[in-house]
Amino acid sequence: MENRSAKHMWADFLDAHPEFARANAPETIQFFTNENDADRHAQLVLNKSKTATSFSLLGIQNRKESLPKIGSFLIVVDGRGNAQCIVRITSSTLKPWFNITEDYSRRDGFDSLTQWKETYWSYFSSELSPFRRSPQESMIVVCVSFEKVYG
Numbered sequence: 001m002e003n004r005s006a007k008h009m010w011a012d013f014l015d016a017h018p019e020f021a022r023a024n025a026p027e028t029i030q031f032f033t034n035e036n037d038a039d040r041h042a043q044l045v046l047n048k049s050k051t052a053t054s055f056s057l058l059g060i061q062n063r064k065e066s067l068p069k070i071g072s073f074l075i076v077v078d079g080r081g082n083a084q085c086i087v088r089i090t091s092s093t094l095k096p097w098f099n100i101t102e103d104y105s106r107r108d109g110f111d112s113l114t115q116w117k118e119t120y121w122s123y124f125s126s127e128l129s130p131f132r133r134s135p136q137e138s139m140i141v142v143c144v145s146f147e148k149v150y151g
Contacts, residue, residue: 003028006075009083013150026073026086029053031109032123035079041109042084045076048148050109056124057094057140062131068092068144076151085151092144098137107145 006028014021031041031053044050060067068089076084097117105116124135 003075003077003081003083005081005083006077009075009086009151013086016150020073023073026075028077028081028083029074030077030079030081032119033126038077038079042076042078044109045087045148046085046151050107051147052104052107052109052143052145054100054108054120055142055144056127056135057142058131058133059124059127060142062128062133067142073149074146083151085148087146088149090145090147092142094140095143097135097139097141100141100143104143 006026010025030038031050032038041050055068070089070092072089074087074089076087078084100113100116102113105113108116110116110119120141121135124139128134
């Protein structure tokens with residue numbers, strides 16, 4: 001973990017919760033690529049109104065990353081990379097784009113499913129573009145639920 005504020009937050013968390021001393025050091029997660037959206041979504045996690053996030057399966061596969069694992073920790077950072085809190089993944093499911101629900105979009109921090117779809121279509125378009133791919137109505141979305149555990 002290279003992020004200094006995340007290292008400090010993880011150390012503070014382990015001081016308060018030594019039962020997780022053997023847990024793998026978590027990755028950081030910044031929601032979206034622009035500072036304003038990242039700050040807004042980090043704040044939503046802090047006040048517990050955001051308890052989910054989404055990834056494109058195709059993006060994960062193209063970057064050769066692992067799927068999010070239930071029980072693992074993530075350190076949420078704001079738009080400048082400052083650690084805000086720690087969350088723990090409680091579920092990770094694969095759903096086709098067309099099966100995303102209004103309820104899920106709200107847990108992901110959006111006011112409506114329409115807003116969720118517009119935002120993620122744009123995000124997935126830019127994410128997949130370097131791989132010469134584009135979002136599809138049938139694409140698989142990795143739906144990750146989490147709970148804030150520290151911060």
